[in-house]
Amino acid sequence: MKTTDSPLLRPKAILGLTTLASLLCTLLFCLTAEQGINRYLSRGFPWQPQEQRGRPQAPQNQEWMVAALVNNSDPQGIFSSASLRRMSQISGQVPAGGRAEGEEEFPVDEDFLGPETRTPQGDDLGSVQAAAFMAEVPDTPEAGQQLHQQGLKKPLLNSTLVAVDGKAMALRLPLRLPGRTAWIRRQLEEAPPAAEKDRDRLHFGGFTLAWESFFREMQWRPLLLAGCSTMAMLLAGLLFLPAPRCCWLPLVPALSAGMVMLPLLSISGFPAGSFSLLIPWLSGATALLYSLAALTTYQGAAGAGQELPARIALLRSALLPRLRPLSLALTAGFLVMLCSPLPEIRFFGGFSAVAVLAAWAASTLLLPPLLSILPPAWLAAPPLCSTLSPPSWLRLGWSPAPLLVRISALHRSFPKLVVAGHLLLLLLSLVGLSLLSINDNPLHRFSQDHSLRRDQAVINQHLAGPYQLRLELRGAAPAPGADEAGRWLERRFQTLLSADPWIRRTATADIREYLADAVTSTELSTALDRRWQRRIAELSLDQDLAIDLWSRALESLSQFLDHQQLFLRPELLAWIQELQDFVVKESSADKGLSVCEIVKSTHQALFEGDPGRYRLPETSAGVRQLLAAYGQSQPPDALGRYLNQEATRATIYWYLPSADKAQRRELIREATTFMTANHPPLSLELRWRGALHEHGLWQERLLGQMLLWTGAALLIGCTILALISRCWLCGLISAGLFLSSSLLCYGLLPLPGQGLSTLETTLLALILIMSSAGIWLFFAALRADAENHGHWQHPEQESRGQEQIFLLRFALLLGAGSVPLYFSSHPPLQRLGIMVSGLVAIFCLTFRAMMPIVLNWLGNTIFQPELSRIADKASPTADSPPQTPSKEEQEETTSVDQSDGEAAVSEGSESTEPADLLTESSQRPE
Numbered sequence: 001m002k003t004t005d006s007p008l009l010r011p012k013a014i015l016g017l018t019t020l021a022s023l024l025c026t027l028l029f030c031l032t033a034e035q036g037i038n039r040y041l042s043r044g045f046p047w048q049p050q051e052q053r054g055r056p057q058a059p060q061n062q063e064w065m066v067a068a069l070v071n072n073s074d075p076q077g078i079f080s081s082a083s084l085r086r087m088s089q090i091s092g093q094v095p096a097g098g099r100a101e102g103e104e105e106f107p108v109d110e111d112f113l114g115p116e117t118r119t120p121q122g123d124d125l126g127s128v129q130a131a132a133f134m135a136e137v138p139d140t141p142e143a144g145q146q147l148h149q150q151g152l153k154k155p156l157l158n159s160t161l162v163a164v165d166g167k168a169m170a171l172r173l174p175l176r177l178p179g180r181t182a183w184i185r186r187q188l189e190e191a192p193p194a195a196e197k198d199r200d201r202l203h204f205g206g207f208t209l210a211w212e213s214f215f216r217e218m219q220w221r222p223l224l225l226a227g228c229s230t231m232a233m234l235l236a237g238l239l240f241l242p243a244p245r246c247c248w249l250p251l252v253p254a255l256s257a258g259m260v261m262l263p264l265l266s267i268s269g270f271p272a273g274s275f276s277l278l279i280p281w282l283s284g285a286t287a288l289l290y291s292l293a294a295l296t297t298y299q300g301a302a303g304a305g306q307e308l309p310a311r312i313a314l315l316r317s318a319l320l321p322r323l324r325p326l327s328l329a330l331t332a333g334f335l336v337m338l339c340s341p342l343p344e345i346r347f348f349g350g351f352s353a354v355a356v357l358a359a360w361a362a363s364t365l366l367l368p369p370l371l372s373i374l375p376p377a378w379l380a381a382p383p384l385c386s387t388l389s390p391p392s393w394l395r396l397g398w399s400p401a402p403l404l405v406r407i408s409a410l411h412r413s414f415p416k417l418v419v420a421g422h423l424l425l426l427l428l429s430l431v432g433l434s435l436l437s438i439n440d441n442p443l444h445r446f447s448q449d450h451s452l453r454r455d456q457a458v459i460n461q462h463l464a465g466p467y468q469l470r471l472e473l474r475g476a477a478p479a480p481g482a483d484e485a486g487r488w489l490e491r492r493f494q495t496l497l498s499a500d501p502w503i504r505r506t507a508t509a510d511i512r513e514y515l516a517d518a519v520t521s522t523e524l525s526t527a528l529d530r531r532w533q534r535r536i537a538e539l540s541l542d543q544d545l546a547i548d549l550w551s552r553a554l555e556s557l558s559q560f561l562d563h564q565q566l567f568l569r570p571e572l573l574a575w576i577q578e579l580q581d582f583v584v585k586e587s588s589a590d591k592g593l594s595v596c597e598i599v600k601s602t603h604q605a606l607f608e609g610d611p612g613r614y615r616l617p618e619t620s621a622g623v624r625q626l627l628a629a630y631g632q633s634q635p636p637d638a639l640g641r642y643l644n645q646e647a648t649r650a651t652i653y654w655y656l657p658s659a660d661k662a663q664r665r666e667l668i669r670e671a672t673t674f675m676t677a678n679h680p681p682l683s684l685e686l687r688w689r690g691a692l693h694e695h696g697l698w699q700e701r702l703l704g705q706m707l708l709w710t711g712a713a714l715l716i717g718c719t720i721l722a723l724i725s726r727c728w729l730c731g732l733i734s735a736g737l738f739l740s741s742s743l744l745c746y747g748l749l750p751l752p753g754q755g756l757s758t759l760e761t762t763l764l765a766l767i768l769i770m771s772s773a774g775i776w777l778f779f780a781a782l783r784a785d786a787e788n789h790g791h792w793q794h795p796e797q798e799s800r801g802q803e804q805i806f807l808l809r810f811a812l813l814l815g816a817g818s819v820p821l822y823f824s825s826h827p828p829l830q831r832l833g834i835m836v837s838g839l840v841a842i843f844c845l846t847f848r849a850m851m852p853i854v855l856n857w858l859g860n861t862i863f864q865p866e867l868s869r870i871a872d873k874a875s876p877t878a879d880s881p882p883q884t885p886s887k888e889e890q891e892e893t894t895s896v897d898q899s900d901g902e903a904a905v906s907e908g909s910e911s912t913e914p915a916d917l918l919t920e921s922s923q924r925p926e
Contacts, residue, residue, distance in 0.1 A: 011369030018366055022259045029223070029262035036266035037219045041179030041212050045691060046273060046344060047698030054178060059637040060644070060651055062109065062174040063691045065181055065206040066466040067188050068459050070168040073199055077166040079144035083200050084115075084137045087169050090202070091115055093191040094173065094184075107180035111635035113161055114171035153609075155597045159464045159590065160655070168462035174641075181209045182216055203455035205466030207659055207691045210442035210452055215273065218826070222277060225829070226258060226284075228820035236816035241809065242299055243379045249370060250291035250813065253362035258284035260358045264351070274828075275348040278762040283355035286769050289810050290323055290363035293777055296806040298371060299379065320364050325724050326776045327360035330769060333717030337709045345705050349713070352765050415853045422850060426740065429747025436746070439755025440699040441659045447825045456658075464590035465657035469667055470690045473576070473650045475566045476683035485521035485560060486511045489528075492556050496549075503549045507532075522646040525561050529554065558621060565647035568620040568627075571681045573599065577616075580652055582674045587667040589654040595627075595642040602626045651689070659692055668693075703761055710764045714738055717772055729862050730779050733854060738771040740850070741843045749838045750831065759828045763835055770843050774807055778851065779862070786863040807847060811840035 044053030057063075069090065071083045078087065091114045138144045151162035161170050173184065185204055230251060237247030258280040270276045334356065337349020371379075446452055459466050480488075490508055497504035510531055511524075518524035536550045566572060573596050580592040600614050603626055607613040617623055631639055643650050656663050668688060675686075714735055722731030742764060751760060814836060821833025855862075 011372050014365060014369045015373075018256060018362075022256045025259045025263045026223075029259075029266050032263060032266040033219050036269050037215055038179060039269035040271060040273070041215060042177075043269070043271070044178040045211075045695070047691075047694045050343070056176045057174075059109070059111075059174070059640040060470075060472070060649075060689070062176065062641075063206070063208045064466075064468060065173045065175055065184060065209050066170055066204065066459060066463075067173065067185075068168050068170040068203045068205070068455075068463060069200050070203060070458055070462060071200045072167055076141055076144055078163070078169045078200070079138075079148045079166055080141070081137060081139055081144065084144065084147075084169075086200050087115060088137055090188055090191050091171060093187055094171065107175065107177045107184060109174040109176050109635075109637060111638045112171060112173045114173075115161070115169065154601065156593065156601060160593070161463075163462040165462060168459075170459075170463050175208055178208075179212060181206075181212045185209070203458045205452070205456050205459045207442060207467055207695070210446070210659070211691075211695075213452060214442060214445045214826075215270070218277060221824075221826075221829075222262070222280060225820055225824070226255075226280070229817035230255060232819050233813045233817045236813055240812055245378045246374060249367070250288055250295055252370065253291045253359070253366045254284040254288040256366060257287040257355070257359045257362040260362075261351070261355055264354065268347075271343065271347050273344070274758040275344060275762060276351075278759065278765075279348075279351045279355055282352060282762070282765055282769075283358050285766055285814055286356055286359035286773075287362045288813060289770065289773055289806075290359060291367060292809045292813070293323075293773075293806040294320065294363060294367050296809070320368075322777065322780050323360055323363065326721070326773055327356050329717045329720035329724070329776075330356045330772055332720055333713035333715075333768070334765070336712045336716050339712075340705055340709050342702060342705050344702060345709050348706075348762070348765075349709065356769070415856065418849055418853060422740070422846070425748070426743055429743040432747030432751075433743070436751060437755050438661065438696070438699050438703060439757045440661055440696045442695075443659060444755070444757075445826055445828050447827060450825070460590075460657040464655035467656040467659045467692050468690050469589075469654045469656060469664060469688065469692050471652045471654075471671065472687045472689050473567070473652070474685040474687070475648050476685055480521050480564060482515055482518040482521055482524040485524050485564075486515050488560065489556065493553065496552055496556060500545060500549055503546060503553075506535075507553055520646050521560075521564055525557055528557055532557070561624070562620045565620065565624070566682055567595065567643055567647045567650040568623045569681070570616050570618055570620065570623065573616050573623070575678070575680050576650065576652065578678065579671065579674050580654075583654060583667060583670050586670040586673075587654075588658075588663045589656055589667055591655045592652060593642070593655075594652045595639075595650055598630055598639065598642060599623055599626050602630045656692070661696055664692055664696060699758070702758060703756065706758070706761045706764065710761075710768065713765075714768055717768065721772060721776055725776075725779065725783070726865065727779075727862055729858055730775060733858075734771050734775040737775060737843075737846065737850075738767055741767050741771060741839070741846055744842045744846065745835065745839045748842075749835055751835070754827075754831055757828055759832055760835055763832075763839060766836075767839065767843070770807075770810075770840075774843075774847055777806075782855075782859075783863060807844050811844045814840050 042054055044055070046053075052061075067090070069078060069083065069087050071078045071080065074080045074083065076083075078084070094108055094112055094114070138147055145166075148162065148166050151157045152164065158164070161172065163169065171188075175181070175184075189202060233251055234248060237250070238244050241247045241250075261280040261283045265276050265279060331353040334349045334353040337352075338346050340346050340349065443453055443456065456466065489511055493504050493507055497507060510528060514524050514527045514531075518527060532550055532554050536547060536554075539546050539550070562568070567576075576594055577596040580594055580596070583589055584592045596616065599616055603617060604610060604614040606626070606629070617626065627639065627643070641651065642653075654667060656667070718731035718735045721734060722728045725731075745763065745767065746756075746760075818833040818836035821829045821836070824830055824833070
């Protein structure tokens with residue numbers, strides 16, 4: 001049969017179109033990568049509810065970015081005139097350039113915390129902003145030092161915006177829109193003249209900045225690392241693969257499959273974050289596995305002396321069709337993840353299914369035409385390492401080396417010892433799994449010398465930490481609405497104002513008038529208080545009864561507010577202050593802030609800064625008056641970060657020097673300890689808030705869901721393979737290989753000391769593909785032996801380990817491809833490279849160690865249907881006497897036996913190149 005008789009009439013045209021499509025996909029990725037990452041980041045944090053992502057954040061939900069200006073060279077520090085002038089320029093850049101190009105919203109709220117040079121309106125009532133703190137830039141060193149001492153006296157400024165050592169001053173920017181930290185940083189860095197940048201340096205920090213910076217740095221990194229990995233795999237293939245001039249063959253489908261996935265990810269907007277980084281690698285690794293299986297089959301046919309058309313026909317009619325049900329089973333398994341409640345898991349499952357199909361299509365389309373146009377002499381050369389005479393252990397993937405023979409003999413002689421050693425390793429891996437912790441610190445994604453890590457160290461040296469953890473306190477009973485408050489007042493006025501029906505009707509009319517616009521009870525009470533204060537002012541002094549009745553109405557309104565506005569009660573504020581101080585003292589938090597500091601600072605400012613007046617008032621009415629005075633000179637949202645308008649929710653802010661989970665848990669533990677020993681005056685509901693806490697919970701849920709749905713994918717995939725092969729043991733052994741390799745990989749490799757992140761969990765998909773493909777192709781070859789020759793495996797033939805050759809080659813190439821990850825500047829990628837290298841080694845060793853034992857125990861059961869059919873065909877009937885083989889058949893059988901015997905002891909020659917899963921079965925004697 002000629003190759004031109006096959007459906008591949010124009011192999012060069014197929015290769016040209018496939019190459020063009022791959023290049024177009026790469027170009028499309030380059031054109032859409034920037035827009036894709038911007039769309040992804042503009043959607044907001046993935047741990048936020050879907051309906052809140054990408055929308056301007058409410059004050060209590062906003063995350064912060066810290067920009068600290070540090071001057072270590074000047075004796076006056078940051079309080080020199082030049083440094084303060086530059087700080088003023090940077091501060092003015094935020095409201096001046098706060099609107100990003102093409103945006104309708106401010107990326108930073110106007111009530112950011114920072115110094116300004118405009119003259120404050122009203123008195124300085126403990127302003128959170130530093131407007132009153134620095135009305136103008138001081139011209140003399142004495143004025144700068146005086147300004148420093150003034151800032152240290154304000155609890156809202158001390159170490160939050162003004163460093164105690166006087167070397168730094170900070171802006172704390174509430175981020176209103178997601179995905180804008182890079183733009184904000186660029187605007188602030190470009191604000192001052194270049195000459196002043198050498199003296200005063202800007203340092204940036206914050207959870208959001210670190211999280212967004214990682215994805216911006218990684219948008220081009222996959223393409224660069226893919227190129228480096230390809231070169232490493234080419235070098236490994238050149239040394240160790242047979243036919244060195246064709247070592248690039250298995251990489252062509254891998255690169256094509258990965259390139260197809262890149263534009264799909266960028267167009268979709270990278271919705272899964274860390275998961276999206278591994279999808280092209282997963283597709284390329286799957287195509288590499290398929291290609292190596294096909295090439296091993298092809299080279300085995302060449303070693304058996306088959307002609308080129310027969311090899312192509314064998315490849316297209318035998319191995320490639322076997323990849324189709326395997327790919328469909330894996331695709332069905334990954335599609336199960338679409339039922340997950342998390343969009344990240346749905347994304348990963350859907351794109352993993354597409355990645356497997358792309359790998360299958362690339363291998364099927366590219367390998368036959370490539371093999372048909374290459375000169376046959378190129379595919380007949382021995383590995384380059386055999387000409388260099390390396391140690392035998394370097395060649396154990398390419399020929400039946402004595403080491404493999406000895407290992408196989410050990411398996412046959414001491415199977416129980418091998419199983420016991422494997423179980424011992426599994427027990428050790430369980431110990432390692434118990435030490436695993438979730439790595440949810442975004443700074444751990446950067447190397448120690450990265451600018452973000454250096455900036456965090458500088459900020460922690462001079463100021464309170466850039467990371468926030470918030471505790472939200474609410475009353476256990478729901479706050480009444482405006483309608484409920486209006487009804488309560490009307491019922492009370494029926495008797496309270498009965499002495500004057502006209503005043504009662506007027507008060508009721510006022511209530512109903514304001515109910516039309518008021519939503520909350522606080523809005524209604526505030527409006528009624530202003531109206532009734534004016535009514536009293538309009539009365540003459542001789543109208544004693546009217547004044548008394550309107551005063552009673554105001555008093556009732558005050559009583560209602562005192563009852564409903566829980567966090568204006570002095571005893572509850574005092575408890576909050578004690579909780580805040582206790583946590584700062586007992587944990588690693590640098591500072592804590594709440595409404596208590598605002599109330600006490602305002603109270604002190606009303607008495608001309610008397611230190612003895614820095615305390616809480618004794619009544620709720622006094623607290624209400626202080627907050628009203630504070631709000632007159634502040635932006636509307638300044639108080640809303642600490643206390644809502646109805647005073648039914650209060651928030652405590654703690655500043656942490658690090659985003660480590662240990663510090664976060666320590667703070668929560670100390671707060672719980674205090675609340676257990678000191679119950680609040682009222683029943684409260686507690687809720688921890690902030691990206692630092694919510695990201696940790698999201699990571700735990702995400703990893704749990706990943707494990708759950710990978711298990712579901714394993715169950716579905718193995719079930720489909722078992723149904724196709726009509727053998728439930730096939731699916732069960734595949735699942736056992738997956739679980740064993742996963743336990744060893746995650747329990748023995750360096751994750752227990754580093755922490756587990758979402759990047760490492762994606763390797764579960766690679767383990768699933770490797771285990772399913774290895775078992776499926778291995779059993780398919782043995783099943784072909786059973787159908788053709790009446791036996792599935794002979795111990796002497798099994799000892800050569802020829803069915804695992806393509807897996808060993810895959811382990812070598814994929815391990816070499818992961819080497820460039822070792823040199824990445826991002827520790828997660830470094831760990832990923834170690835994990836991939838260790839994973840393929842563990843998988844191949846597990847497969848090689850356990851499969852002979854499993855087959856010795858269960859082989860006859862697994863292949864019983866095929867053996868039974870052969871036995872039925874071979875049994876003689878009464879009418880047809882048994883036939884003796886002809887002389888030609890006997891001579892052919894003898895020659896095959898001799899060639900097998902020579903292959904068992906010789907290495908490195910073309911005639912002894914081991915056959916693969918399919919072709920080996922055609923060479924074995926019965």
